[in-house]
Amino acid sequence: MGEEVTPLVECHSGYxxxxxxxxxxxxxxxxxIAEIEAEWREPEGKSFRVRTVRGNRYELFYNxxxxxxxxxxx
Numbered sequence: 001m002g003e004e005v006t007p008l009v010e011c012h013s014g015y016x017x018x019x020x021x022x023x024x025x026x027x028x029x030x031x032x033i034a035e036i037e038a039e040w041r042e043p044e045g046k047s048f049r050v051r052t053v054r055g056n057r058y059e060l061f062y063n064x065x066x067x068x069x070x071x072x073x074x
Contacts, residue, residue, distance in 0.1 A: 009069045018062045
């Protein structure tokens with residue numbers, strides 16, 4: 001049985017953590033974020049819709065309680 005790998009998001013953190021995602025790791029590849037198309041807050045944390053330099057789009061969710069990221073291709 002293989003080890004489960006949690007998706008990783010690199011982000012700029014100033015006053016608080018996860019202020020601005022700058023790159024994500026998806027299927028073993030690092031993808032730089034070209035644009036944050038939208039961002040919003042949910043009760044459990046922060047969400048972003050992003051477009052990468054390659055033109056791929058993802059929704060990112062940061063769960064502030066447990067510190068985990070969730071990446072969903074759009």
